[in-house]
Amino acid sequence: MDLDTFFVSCERLTDRRLEGKPILIGGVSDRGVVASCSYEARKFGIHSAMPMKLARQLCPEAIVIKGNASTYSKKSEEVTEIIREWVPLFEKTSIDEFYIDLSGMDRFFNGFKLASELREKIIDGTGLPISFGLSENKTVSKVATGEAKPNNKLKVDHGFEKIFLSPLAVNKIPMVGEKTYQSLRDLGIRKIMTIQQMPVELMEKVFGKNGVTIWEKANGIDRSPVVPYSERKSISTERTFDRDTIDVIKLKGILLAMTENLAFQLRRGQKLTSCVTVKVRYSDFNTHTLQSRIPYTSADHMLIPTVLNLFNRLYNKRLLVRLIGVRFSHLVNGGYQINLFEDATEMINLYQAMDKVRDKYGDRTVMRAAGIEAKTISRFNPFKGEPPPLLPNRRM
Incomplete structure (x- = not known):
């Protein structure tokens, strides 16, 4: 199930005058980026992640809206709660996309009828348009949802996956990005039918392991399960000092380094957080925590101010600090990793470049100067299952 042009639909709920008009949501300056656009704007060749300046050139009459991430998070939670009440197993893969497992329910209900009724319940309850595709696996269902849009539904019967x-x-195959699509076109491959007719060994020879995955998806093969959605997952880090301290600059520097590192772990794990908690333990062993709910994000510069603000509210200047910690919770899967409503393309490119360096050389290879003295950061990483070893402090 996929909410159609989700950000645009949320804005139209509050202002009906936006109906039927080309809408651009994202950074309002020329250096900003399009986070979402209406179908009317897409007719001009506009798409998400496009520089706002170019989008305005393509469609000068478009209405540009900065967007409200808090509103979008709230509406996403409303949809999540409706789905939670209706089905036994679902996976929330982003702020506006859900996989629902109806396996075995045909013994008691008609699966397509149940999905249709759920869709109507969401539309009636939230006012948001939503589409769904029903099939035997995730890949075919995702493609079917795309074909069903806008605001419709599509069922692909078992045995008809390849024909569909x-x-x-x-490029309708999930995981086929721009570069892979261009490589396939260079080989004269434009339709999925061509991949279906090719030996899997040839795809593996040209594209490696990804070639096998692409071939399987093209043939409607996907064994990945629906992973139960849970808001209990969290990622956290703590630091206990050898000597209790009242050095505020040191404390804030370590908190900054912790936040920066955890934010990178979120992006690497394709996760977003909507709840930030700061923990302070004083020399008398009294422990205090404070948390704040925020719009879904994994961007350092959105999380760091929240963490420092919570610390300022917690910190008692008269007491020595023994331990500090940061925790991100209410995690969801999500490709929306950067605050597209405010960030310029330079900021997005910077994050991607830094993460690429960290992936290759270590997660503390690149860091903010204010947190460079935090030589070790203890961390629990739920994406790996076990705490990873501490990495040496590298400077660039």
């Missing part, structure tokens, strides 16, 4: 996929363009 074959006439579609190869």
Whole structure:
């Protein structure tokens, strides 16, 4: 199930005058980025992650809205609660996309009828348009949802997966990005049917392991399960000092380094957080925590001010500090990793570049100067299952 042009739909709920008009949501300056756009704007060749300046050139009459991440998070939670009440197993893969497992329910209900009724319940309860695709696996369901849009539904019966996929363009296959799509086109492959007719060994020879995955998806094969959605997952880090301290600059520097590192772990794990908690333990062993709910994000510069603000509210200047910690919770899967409503393309490119360096050389290779003295950061990483070893402090 996928909420259609989710950000745009949320804005239209509050201002009906936006109906039927080309809408751009994102950074309002020329250096900003399009976070979402209406179908009316897409007719001009506009798409998400496009520089706002170019989008305005393509469609000068478009209405540009900065967007309200808090509103979008709230509406997403409303949809999540409706789904939670209706089905036994679902996975929330982003702020506006859900996989629902109806396996075995045909013994008691008609799966397509149940999904249709759930869709109507969401539309009636939230006012948001939503589409769904029903099939035997995630890949075909996702493609079917895309074909069903806008605001519609589509069922692909078992045994008809290949027939359904074959006439579609190869970039309809999930995981086929711009570069892979161009490589496939260079080989003369434009339709999924062509991949279906190719030996899997040839795809593996050209694209490696990804070639096998692309071939399987093109043939409607996907064994990945629906992972139960849970808001209990969290990622956290703490630091206990050898000597209790009242050095505020040191404390804030370590908190900054912790936040920066955890934010990178979120992005690497394709996660977003909507709840930030700061923990302070004093020399008398009294422990205090404070938390704040925020719009879903994994961007350092959105999380660091929240953490420092919580610390300022917690900190008692008359007591020595023994331990400090940061925790991000209410995690969801999500590709929306940067605050597209405010960030310029330079900021997005900077995050991607830094994360690429960290992936290759270590997660503390690149860091803010204010947190560089935090030589070790203890961390629990739920994406790996076990705490990873501490990395040496590298400076660039």
